[in-house]
Amino acid sequence: MNALIERICQIREKRKALILAHLYQPGEVQDVADRVGDSLELARYAAATDADVIVLAGVRFMAESAKLLNPSKTVLLPAAGAGCPMADMLDDTQLRELKAAHPGAAVVCYVNSTAAVKAESDICCTSSNAVRVVQSIPREREIIFVPDRNLGEFVAEQSGRTMFLHPGYCPTHQRLLPEMVESLRKEHPQALVLAHPECTAAVRATADLVGSTAQIIEACRTRPEREFVIATENGVLHALKKVRPDAALYPVSEALGICPNMKKTSLELILQALEQNRNEIIIPEDLARRARLPLERMLAL
Ligand code: SF4
Incomplete structure (x- = not known):
């Protein structure tokens, strides 16, 4: 040691x-x-x-x-x-203004947010449980989803709920482009593409599975494929190599898939x-x- x-x-x-x-x-x-x-x-x-x-x-x-x-x-x-640049894209004053513009709406707040924004919210979610959290809100109640638009869009698709989405985003996931995934797909046609819901809709559309970091690891651990394209922050490759030492892992971008923070x-x-x-x-x-x-x-x- x-x-x-x-x-x-x-x-x-x-x-x-x-x-x-x-x-x-x-x-x-x-x-x-x-x-x-x-x-x-x-x-x-x-x-x-x-x-x-x-x-x-x-x-x-x-x-x-x-x-x-x-x-x-x-x-x-x-x-x-x-x-977290995404968390800094929304402050509590802006959220209070949103609430005033949508009276009676429930605020679902991604945990990637400041304590002040959480204090103005009804319930938090992570990318692992966001769909379940949104489904727990009565259908007749309007929902404001903050601060991540990409995750919000994904949750809206999965839950069938229409939500007001704040236009925040994760700069790291936003930098990953669908053409990068498609090029890796061409090089590795047998690979399974796993993407985080913070990726853009265009990248999510190229994926075989969209899930949180923990869900990506679980898919990699349990799926029979031996090649995986990973569309999220590259730190996850450290854990993926441990659960699948036999598999080939291809990050969408070695250089861009890094969160400096x-x-x-x-x-x-x-x-x-x-x-x-x-x-x-x-x-x-x-x-x-x-x-x-x-x-x-x-x-x-
Ligand atoms: S990867 Fe970095 S910038 Fe993106 S949501 Fe996570 S902490 Fe924020």
Whole structure:
């Protein structure tokens, strides 16, 4: 074991800390984590842990969700500047204006959002459970879906619900183009194409299966094909290689399928966060109380 990892393990034990890593994190960060998962899995781990400290190797909204779901814990975000451009595309003032324009509508909020936006929402969703969340809302009630238009469109198709969609998007998934997928299909005609719903409708239309990061991993693990084209953030390839060492995996774009914010975490920053209690997530109590509700409603489903 290298010296850095050894020091992380020592201080993790000393502080009774749990290290959670998102599947888009660098491989070495995923390997040092206690648990690796997509947003829904990380939220569940954070809510259930009895550790004193949660180190969230991911982006800010994930660390905020961990703090909201388990407020007595110290939650640390190793890379202070790791944000999510999609989450920043909508603020609470804009959401209040949308609600005023659609009186009585239910607000379904993708977890990729700020705590302030969650506080204005009725229920949260992740890409794993968004269809189920939308189906839980009475048909006669209008729905505002924020902030991801691509996921919203996918959920509308799957659930048969018409929704008002906020025009946010993930810049990383938006950069993946259908012609890139088609070119890989030509090169590898036997490959199964797996796409995340944050991809554009044009990319989703080229896919054999559209699903969350965890659903992509599950499909890869269980499907008989031996070649897969992966249309999502390339960090997921680290986990895919472990579940399917026999398979050939082709990311849609080596260069473009990278979220720069997800790659800000390093082993050094995890160690510093634990040693110096750096970048603790603090959410004012009134905001936390309102932002927690839609997350708890989601987990209760
Ligand atoms: S991959 Fe996209 S949605 Fe996820 S953190 Fe990066 S920018 Fe945000």
